[in-house]
Amino acid sequence: MRLGNRPLVGRATGLFAVVFLAYGVGLSLTWRSLDATVGPAFFPAAGVSVAAMLLVRRALWPAVLAAIALAELLIDVHYGEPVHRIVGYVVANCLVPVIGAGVVLRWCRGRPDLRRRHDFTAFLLGGCLVGPLAGGLLGGWAGLREGGASWLAGALYWAAGDGIGVLVVATPILLWPVQRHILSRRRWETATVLAVTAALSVAAFSLGAPPAMLILPVLAWAAFRLDMIGAALAGLVIAVLANIMTRYGRGIFVNVALAVPTRVALTQLFLAVILVIALLIAQEVAGRTVAVQARESERRERLRLESLSGLAQRLSAALTPDDIGRAVVDEVLTEAGATAVNLGVISAGGQTLDWVVMAGYPPSVVAEYAGGVAIAEQTVATDAARTGRPVVVRSAVEYIHRYPAQANWVRSSGAETVVGWPLIDDRTPIGAVLLVWSESQPLDAAQLAYVSAVAAMVTQALVRARVYAAEDARATVLQAAVLPDSPAEVKGLELCVVYEPADVFEGLGGDWYDTLPLPGGRTYLAVGDVVGHGLPAVEDMAQLRSAGRALAHQGLSPGRVLAELNGFTRHASLGKFATMVVAITEPDGRMLAYASAGHPPPLVRRNRTDEVVRLDAASGPVLGPMPDADFPEAAVSIECGDILLMYTDGLVERRGLDIDEGIARAVKAVAGWGPDTCLTGICRDLPEILAPRPRADDVCLLAVRFD
Structure with a gap:
């Protein structure tokens, strides 16, 4: 939740409006399922309130509490609840996020990152258990109806509904700021996962099929492909549909010969277990992915170091620009994994960037550009040589947008990532090295440092080669x-x-x-x-x-x-x-x-x-x-x-x-x-x-x- 740099009152007003609307929608969904055979499977409004308090600083908590209180008051009055029960509901539903968020923030020492196992555990214990239990102790009394269950049963029922609500609603809200890019990169797959989740959930609730057999595979799909946020959104779809289906007597355990409260408890337990399992699977998959990426990064770093060592060895014996070009091709193009490489030096008159070497390109590209490029022309290499600053282009789309006149060679060579690095001698650009990859590159600090080191070594070699031609000096x-x-x-x-x-x-x-x-x-x-x-x-x-x-x-x-x-x-x-x-x-x-x-x-x-x-x-x-x-x-x-x-x-x-x-x-x-x-x-x-x-x-x- 980004509230910008507006004054505190303005931010509080915006926060109040967002929480009021979201909380009201969740509370209305709960009220509409109260006459169902099984009863509501979860209380989504609790997830809204807990997530809001975890995302904003404490100075804005009063705005969240005011939104909760007003939404609760208006909707409870609309449904004809007596005053004493409304007061109990307001206090209990304010108590849940205050205690739940407070415990989570204390255990996590700040805003939780649910991708970390420690923070996720703290969220489950504090936000989904401690806070709902505290609210349930009061809400169970407020919710007693004539001829209803005992206070303890009501308290546990309340706590379970709030806990499920926090789990299925607050989880995707908290993950959204840090994982929404995953969904953005896979929009169609995200839509497909959620649609399949909805279809299988309806089938499980309507046909009496074993719910785990239908729902767990799609949750695993979401966890493996869309990380925790995908699993959380799929869990939210399941929980909402469970609530709606119970409204029409189609709950997961509606045909089980058990008392209504027991069936409700089983529904809540089922939702909690499958979602936690899916989220833990997503965490484990993400952890293993990070480990694989770390090993790959280590392998790339080792190759880069070996490449630099080999390049230094070759450049130390290079006496001419052609020798330097061959060393760059052998060590940078062959050993470091680049697809194509150019080494260019600015001509004596400063009008062109002449290629010392140009390797890895299709023949059509070589034929078009082998003679060099006018220094005034807009390309990655000439921009780097002319300005003395590195030019980094992370995708072919970005390259075509920045250099539309050069689109043909990008398409012909299959370039995806392009880096141009200036060769600077005594603060004066003398040329540029251009590296091209056909696969998208991370271009992290280590990779850019490697390119910088290559450029520095090549610059030194070119300077040496220029003066080495004079044998006496x-x-x-x-x-x-x-x-x-x-x-x-x-x-x-x-x-x-x-x-x-x-x-x-x-x-x-x-x-x-x-x-x-x-x-x-x-x-x-x-x-x-x-x-x-x-x-x-x-x-x-x-x-x-x-x-x-x-x-x-x-x-x-x-x-x-x-x-x-x-x-x-x-x-x-x-x-x-x-x-x-x-x-x-x-x-x-x-x-x-x-x-x-x-x-x-x-x-x-x-x-x-x-x-x-x-x-x-x-x-x-x-x-x-x-x-x-x-x-x-x-x-x-x-x-x-x-x-x-x-x-x-x-x-x-x-x-x-x-x-x-x-x-x-x-x-x-x-x-x-x-x-x-x-x-x-x-x-x-x-x-x-x-x-x-x-x-x-x-x-x-x-x-x-x-x-």
Whole structure:
């Protein structure tokens, strides 16, 4: 029930009108069945009142109670009830929702979600049992008629009718906000289920056939196909028809040789049992469906990670745009399940989007678009390349609506879901990657993060390929592309990096650092070292750094990042092994998770105590040699002003000096840093203090002060 943002009085007025009308209809249905042979099987008005109180905040409950009281008064007067009985009915029928809804809200700690077993149980106990029993204690007395049954029998009869009413009426009302989309997607099936339910119910009530044999199968159909809301609506149809049929002496148990109250009780029990069974079946089916979907999501995530790992490996060796295009086709089109893929780059004049590769399309589509697309033309790929923003189209209908001029290729290729992602280098779009699926895709955060990671990796590869054509500059440019002079700014962190190669003339080595803001406010920090020097070491470093960024962007923990990189290094690295330490800060910046692969331990200088802590609680083997190695991870608390130092072994290891002694010297040097010391200055001085030239190894360090 959406009441908008109108003033409280306006919302209360609207609520009053809705409850008054719905409650009045339910109460009238009950009154019209009072002279039946068996009597009313349920009291639908109770379901209206309980559902209303569960859906609105307590400040609006008086409007609900006023609507109940007025509807009860007017209809009871119309049917000639005496004053004392009307008063009893009003009080009892107000008591049912107040107590029932109050108990449910307390047990559920808020509005119940009947899809959850705990909330559904609380609804059954509180709304369908406790509330009706409380109302029945008063209503049983008010409903006593001359020569009628005892007060206790009347109370139980009242409670049973209210309980069934709450079950069959309140359940679909409460499920409507969260499950109506199921009915919208299957309108014809919903109508068929309800029609068949009505027909079989009438047959069961009229012909004396076993009701369970006719009704339970269609309830199971509703539960399996339409979830809980389908089963609830089918149950409502059955209950209404039971009430109407009893009006004409056609109740379910009308021919059973039992007293009228007993037959009524059996009718109520039958309705309650079959509906609860159907709802529980729907819950179980939904739970199993969710489990299957979770396993499928996990499988897709595993395939995406494998695809990213393979793509990183292929792109690291790609020297030309054609190499990059083949890698994208093999890893994204073949391994990740896309139906078709385009990789386009903006031409030198900026007038066209030229396809590097176009794969997975029918020949007619390839023939029409193989020459590229004018950048001004309205398509998913050109919009992404022109604006620098992703374009997501979730269905073919949406695509044709947004891009009517491109409808032919969508129909020809059978495209259902299309995503265009810009390739951005230094804030400038250089192209776009287009992914097409023939089946509808969820396009959840994980899938979009995968597309983003693919685009980021392809962008880096294209940038490298452009400069790699210049043989004399390719190694230098490659290293500069993956090792910027200064790290990207990260909110809440003061960052300083230093990289000094052992060969000051060539300047090429295998050490690297990385900082990357991650989704959710986390930050990825890494320092690594591949074996060797020169161009092979730079290539290894570049692909490991790129793969590490992509894996971290997917949300993997430090240990998982290293585990994935371990297999990658074994098969893709020219040097066949590398060391690396990974740390990820939490959004609040007060916890730091880390893991190490054969790397010297990072150091944390505590601002409050000047203590220097070695982060050596999560050490694993070097990357590459051990295919099934485990990489444990640990976490450490961080306070404002603390400084993290990550470094390569060139800072602490030298000829004639044991590495443990070198680390001890580093601890002593870091302990002498003051809280107001310039981070850039002390970081640039540290290599000369601990590892003065000439050096046999590169030195790389990353320092982070937590603000």
